[in-house]
Amino acid sequence: MVKDMTLGSKVLDIVLIFVLSVITISCILPIWYTLALSLSSKSAAAAGLVWLWPVDFNFNSYRQLLEDSQFFRSFWISIQRIALGGVLNFVVVALLAYPLSKTSRDFKQRNVLMWILVFTMLFNGGLIPLYLTVKGLGLINSIWALVLVAGAQGLVFNVILTVNFFRNLPNELEEAALVDGAGPWRMLIQVFIPLSVPVLATVTLFSIVFHWNEFLYGLIFMTREEFYPLQTYIQQMVIVFNPNIMSEEQMKMMAELSNRTLNAAKIFIAMIPVLIIYPFLQRYFIHGITLGSVKE
Amino acid sequence: MPTIIENNPAVTRKKYKKKSTKSNGFVKHYLLMLLPGYIWVTVFSIIPMFGIVIAFQDFNPVQGIFGSKWIGLGTFEYMFELKDTWNIFFNTLFIASLKIIGNLVVPLFFALMLNEMRNMLFKRTIQTLVYLPHFLSWVILGGIVLDIFSFEGPINQLFSFFGQKEPILFFAKAELFPFFVAGSDVWKEFGFNTIIYLAALTGINPSLYEASSIDGASRLKALWHITMPGIRTTVALLAVLSLGQVLNAGFDQIFNLYNPLVYSTGDIIDTWVYRVGLLDLQYELATAVGLLKSVVGFIMIIISYSLAYKFTNYRIF
Numbered sequence: 001m002v003k004d005m006t007l008g009s010k011v012l013d014i015v016l017i018f019v020l021s022v023i024t025i026s027c028i029l030p031i032w033y034t035l036a037l038s039l040s041s042k043s044a045a046a047a048g049l050v051w052l053w054p055v056d057f058n059f060n061s062y063r064q065l066l067e068d069s070q071f072f073r074s075f076w077i078s079i080q081r082i083a084l085g086g087v088l089n090f091v092v093v094a095l096l097a098y099p100l101s102k103t104s105r106d107f108k109q110r111n112v113l114m115w116i117l118v119f120t121m122l123f124n125g126g127l128i129p130l131y132l133t134v135k136g137l138g139l140i141n142s143i144w145a146l147v148l149v150a151g152a153q154g155l156v157f158n159v160i161l162t163v164n165f166f167r168n169l170p171n172e173l174e175e176a177a178l179v180d181g182a183g184p185w186r187m188l189i190q191v192f193i194p195l196s197v198p199v200l201a202t203v204t205l206f207s208i209v210f211h212w213n214e215f216l217y218g219l220i221f222m223t224r225e226e227f228y229p230l231q232t233y234i235q236q237m238v239i240v241f242n243p244n245i246m247s248e249e250q251m252k253m254m255a256e257l258s259n260r261t262l263n264a265a266k267i268f269i270a271m272i273p274v275l276i277i278y279p280f281l282q283r284y285f286i287h288g289i290t291l292g293s294v295k296e
Numbered sequence: 297m298p299t300i301i302e303n304n305p306a307v308t309r310k311k312y313k314k315k316s317t318k319s320n321g322f323v324k325h326y327l328l329m330l331l332p333g334y335i336w337v338t339v340f341s342i343i344p345m346f347g348i349v350i351a352f353q354d355f356n357p358v359q360g361i362f363g364s365k366w367i368g369l370g371t372f373e374y375m376f377e378l379k380d381t382w383n384i385f386f387n388t389l390f391i392a393s394l395k396i397i398g399n400l401v402v403p404l405f406f407a408l409m410l411n412e413m414r415n416m417l418f419k420r421t422i423q424t425l426v427y428l429p430h431f432l433s434w435v436i437l438g439g440i441v442l443d444i445f446s447f448e449g450p451i452n453q454l455f456s457f458f459g460q461k462e463p464i465l466f467f468a469k470a471e472l473f474p475f476f477v478a479g480s481d482v483w484k485e486f487g488f489n490t491i492i493y494l495a496a497l498t499g500i501n502p503s504l505y506e507a508s509s510i511d512g513a514s515r516l517k518a519l520w521h522i523t524m525p526g527i528r529t530t531v532a533l534l535a536v537l538s539l540g541q542v543l544n545a546g547f548d549q550i551f552n553l554y555n556p557l558v559y560s561t562g563d564i565i566d567t568w569v570y571r572v573g574l575l576d577l578q579y580e581l582a583t584a585v586g587l588l589k590s591v592v593g594f595i596m597i598i599i600s601y602s603l604a605y606k607f608t609n610y611r612i613f
Contacts, residue, residue, distance in 0.1 A: 007516055016409055016602065017418065023406065024422045027429055027487060030440045033450065037443070048448035096333040099326035107326055120341035123594045124588025126575045127566075128345020132357075133340070152340035155333070160612060165572030184325040216548070220574055231435045236553065238439045260443060267439045272565075274431050281431065282424060286491055 011156050017202055031271065034211065037112035038062070038264035044259045061265040071266065073226060077143065082211045082273075084147045089207035090200060096159045097187045101166035107123055107195040114163075121156035127220075145221040146229060151207065158203035166192055201284040205277060212273055230270055238263045351584035372585045374397035380568065381585065387474070388589075391545040394478035396538045402486045404531060408444040408523065414517065415517045423494075423559060426487025438552030442478055473558040481549060492534065493527060500526035529608055534602045540597035543589050 025275035033052060037045055041056035049055045065071060096117075106112045124130075130149065169192070183274050193200065218232030228236070306337040346361075351371055353364040375381050406426075413419045429437065445466040447449050466472065500523065508518045547566035554562040565585060571581025604610040 006514070011549070012412070012515060016412055017415075019307060020406075020409055020413065020418075020422055024425050026604050027426050030437075030444060031428075033444065034440050047447060048450075051450060051453075067342070090337060092333045095329040102326070107323060109327075111547045113330065116334075117350055118339065120337050122597050123345070124341065125344040125347045126583060126590055128350065128579050128583045129344040130340075130352075131574065132347055132361075132579075133344045136360075137339070148336065149340055152336055155337065159333075184322045184329070188329070211433050213431075213435070215433065215435050216498075216551070216570075220570075231433055234439065235435045238435075260446075263439060264443070267436050268379070271432060271436055276335050278428065278431060282427070 021129050022283050027205065033269050034264045034271075038261055038268050040261055042259070042261050045264075053289055061259075061261040064262055065265050065269065070228075070233060071226060071230075071269075074230040075269075077227065078212060078230040081143060081146050082208045084143070084212040085151050086204055087206045088147065089151055092155065093158045093162055094188065094193055094200065096155075096182075097162035097166055098192055101161065101163045108286045117156050117159060131220055132287065141222055141224065141227050143227075146214075146217050147211070149217050149221070150211055152222055154207055154210050158207065161203060162196065162199050167197055170268045201280070202287075205281045205284065208277065209274060209281070234266055234270055238266060310514075330498055330504070334444050348583060348587045348590075350579055351587050353580065355579045355583075371580045375581060375584050376589075380563075383560070384563050384565050384568045384585075387561060388543055388566075390475045390528070391477055391562075391564060392542050394474060396541060398478055399489055400481035400531070400535055400538065402482050403489035404493055404527075405489040406486055407497060408519065410490065410494065411497045411523065412519070423487075423490075426490070428487070430488035432484075434546075434548040434552045437480070437484060438549065442552065445476075464574045467553065467555065468557045470500045470558045470561045473554070473562040475549060477546070477553060477562065480553075480567075481546060492528060497523065498528040510542040530534045533604055533610055536600050536607070537601035537610075539603070540593070542596055543593045 033050075036052055036054045037050050038061050039054035039057055039059070040050045041058055041060070044050055044055035099107055100110060100114055100117075102110055134140065134145050134149060139148075143268075173191055173195070174187065177187055182191070213231060215231035215235045217228070218229040219229075219235065222228055222232070225233070225236070305393060349361055350364075352368060353361065354359070357366045384392045398422040410419060410422065412421075443449055447463045447465065451466070452460075455464065466476065504522045504526075505518055508522060513521070543565065545566070547564070547570075550562060550564055551567055551570070554567065566589075569582045569586045569589075572578050572585075601610075602610065
């Protein structure tokens with residue numbers, strides 16, 4: 001970088017540090033505020049006294065949350081969902097990406113198959129046909145509706161990222177394995193997968209985060225609350241506006257009835273898994289995205 | 297010398313070709329590998345596509361799509377007579393356009409500022425923190441945003457501190473709602489969107505900066521004459537690709553932020569389809585509107601991809 005040590009340059013540095021810090025803090029502050037709110041007393045929250053530090057520090061809202069058995073049931077459903085969804089995504093993406101990374105000289109049908117896949121990413125039948133399909137398959141109230149429907153959506157993007165990554169691996173490795181007599185399965189499992197950790201970790205972590213965050217399918221495919229994944233449960237508890245409430249006065253009343261500290265505790269607990277995965281995600285995703293999106 | 301012949305590329309290629317003909321036997325294994333993925337995509341993406349015929353039927357859920365009566369384009373005629381339809385298409389376009397502009401410009405400025413930062417530890421810390429909101433759901437962030445702007449929330453406290461008497465219910469103000477939506481979306485995504493700009497910025501040859509420094513150019517001059525031309529293509533590419541997003545105003549976000557008081561400006565195609573289709577059970581109408589959105593969206597994506605290919609040689613695979 002340029003070693004410009006003039007006064008103007010130093011002023012620029014200070015302004016930059018200030019502006020960048022303010023913007024960055026704005027990304028973290030709402031999360032911190034939620035934590036502070038969840039640890040405050042109900043009356044302090046209702047009086048609007050909470051800023052960036054808990055007022056009347058206590059764990060009451062978390063204690064209250066412990067009695068909410070549906071919260072933990074939903075939490076467990078979400079854990080199962082990300083485990084199933086993550087594994088399935090990893091296996092299927094690897095199996096799809098390896099053949100599709102071949103040239104059409106080695107695998108004649110490759111281009112047609114790839115276009116079919118891309119078409120499903122660019123066009124969809126809409127919400128109602130999807131709902132009727134899932135209903136027709138008898139998957140209403142089954143966790144597989146959540147795993148398979150949401151999983152099919154991110155799948156093609158993940159495959160494209162992985163295909164591009166596979167194609168950038170040096171050809172010589174494959175040639176060497178071929179000379180040593182490796183078949184396609186060994187080639188995938190012992191050569192391609194170990195060499196593609198950044199991109200496979202990226203797409204797997206992406207799918208885990210996507211499954212954790214997704215709430216709509218829980219809402220439309222689950223008819224009873226006991227089957228809701230966590231985000232759907234929180235959406236129903238914290239956010240839902242009753243459509244019958246039409247006047248501003250009634251909305252004011254509802255806002256006053258709501259339990260802000262308990263809601264904040266729910267929201268904060270629901271964030272924790274993402275916060276735990278985040279450091280791992282951070283390690284891989286920039287590398288995975290930028291390498292996977294470069295074409296030869 | 298024998299070793300040189302061994303490493304001769306021509307020889308190696310010949311060997312590879314020979315093996316490659318043998319690898320024709322691989323194709324059936326390739327197809328076997330593809331099988332689970334294609335079954336998955338067929339059942340959950342391709343079969344639902346045939347469900348769009350509901351839009352041309354008088355659909356009866358008991359009789360299904362094979363037993364229901366065909367009525368042609370009646371649903372579409374009804375759709376265009378509805379005032380709602382025009383409103384939701386306008387809202388969708390308006391909110392999506394605000395987001396597209398914000399999500400192109402804000403990350404660009406942020407990336408340029410970050411690029412000027414010379415303290416690496418500071419730079420890396422900032423990058424780590426600003427990516428975080430991208431990975432949180434709109435259920436979570438919607439809950440937080442609604443609380444912050446609620447009656448007892450910090451924003452109203454701040455306003456009352458500065459003399460505002462009555463607390464303001466921000467999310468009941470229809471005229472503000474699209475800007476709230478676009479603003480909070482840009483806040484959530486700008487960090488993640490800087491990644492691609494930063495990747496483009498690292499691609500600029502550092503010797504250009506050294507040369508300009510020797511020639512006595514200031515940092516602002518270098519920014520204008522080296523950095524900006526260096527990422528011009530990336531900006532143009534992202535702008536063209538975002539054309540495919542003009543009908544995606546963001547269901548998850550709006551669904552978690554809106555309420556009946558802001559339907560006039562905040563109701564978009566996706567939220568409307570959800571309510572009309574799955575709550576009011578007007579399957580034909582919801583499918584027809586959804587189909588119109590899918591078709592227009594598909595055409596926009598094809599246009600944006602072919603423009604991107606034409607001007608920057610961009611290919612998705």
